[in-house]
Amino acid sequence: MTIRVLLADDQQLVRSGIAMLLSADPDIEIVAECADGAAAVADARATAPDVVLMDVRMPGTDGVTATREITSDGFSGDPDRPVRVVMLTTYHVDEAVHAALRAGASGFLLKDSAPAELVLAVRAVAAGEAWLDPAVARTMIDDFTARPRPAGLVAVTGGQAGLTGRERDVLVLVAYGLSNAEIATRLLIGEATVKTHLGRVLMKLGLRDRSQAVALAYQSGLVVPGTAPGLDQVAGSLRHDRAAAVQPQQSLTKSYSSMGHSVPLA
Structure with missing residues (x-):
């Protein structure tokens, strides 16, 4: 094409x-x-x-x-x-x-x-x-994290936004630069399910696309620059007996500040 x-x-x-x-x-x-x-x-x-x-x-x-x-x-x-x-x-x-x-x-x-x-x-x-571009991404993160949190900014970590635990999981992993396929592997769900969850996140938070979701996750403090998403940063919707399976065989995470290039949209 x-x-x-x-x-x-x-x-x-x-x-x-x-x-x-x-x-x-x-x-x-x-x-x-x-x-x-x-x-x-x-x-x-x-x-x-x-x-x-x-x-x-x-x-x-x-x-x-x-x-x-x-x-x-x-x-x-x-x-x-x-x-x-x-x-x-x-x-x-x-x-x-x-x-x-x-x-x-x-x-x-x-x-x-x-x-x-x-x-x-x-x-x-x-x-x-x-x-x-990596340099632009780094500048975005530095700028967002340096700003005081605006009054009335939607709380994406709690019930005010109406996000379910799994929707929050997806938002966190999106903010860290994982693709839909990587998120599906991480959470042991289908890629189509990831797209569904992400679509609901965008709708509930009034966001246009994945880029805005990433920006909001950093600005709201849901995600901390310079860290990588471990299991402790994913909401408790993952069952404990599946935790071992969630650990990636190789690093699937790319810090948004250094992910280099593309962030797949839903």
Whole structure:
């Protein structure tokens, strides 16, 4: 299946370089190029891309504003085939990271990333995953944990959010970077069941996607940066006599701060 990509960046040299790299992949087709957010919205509506590579800062309509419109309900015309956006930025310390994720971006990629990483990011996001450059992920975590907890922030660790024990288990493991398949192995449940639990978590917490769930888990203190998920960090929904089976044969955990690349979406 060909992945249709739209490029939005006000620097023609950057667009040309990215287009050349992606066009070398037989599974990727560049359907449009543009230099500002308003054109990105118009081109996305006209060409129905799978992935938009969007510069954060452009003249006129910026990338965050364009992303919010492109990812809004009903934009793609096909709820089963939403347009996904990866933000391109020069600096990993960028206040636009949080705004873009709230706007619906599926990932962030630094412009100095290796060519192979660019292709991997496009493939991952087209497959419904999220993608965060490691430096951006580290910055996100540092920023979230440095902030005081906002008044009224939903308590994801207790009954206020209405999460069951198993839903909380899934949220914790998602925040640590485990894929649905890894979570299923860890909790001894089916991968489809993991997707169901995660969908309920997103609905109950009013979140758009897996990236927002990860951010909330760290911001609320449910997950502590720099740690790995042991059995003591998973809610008591696991039976004691199955605990040994839950221990992975090899490390399935990747700290969100160093997971490197993609976080699969439900």
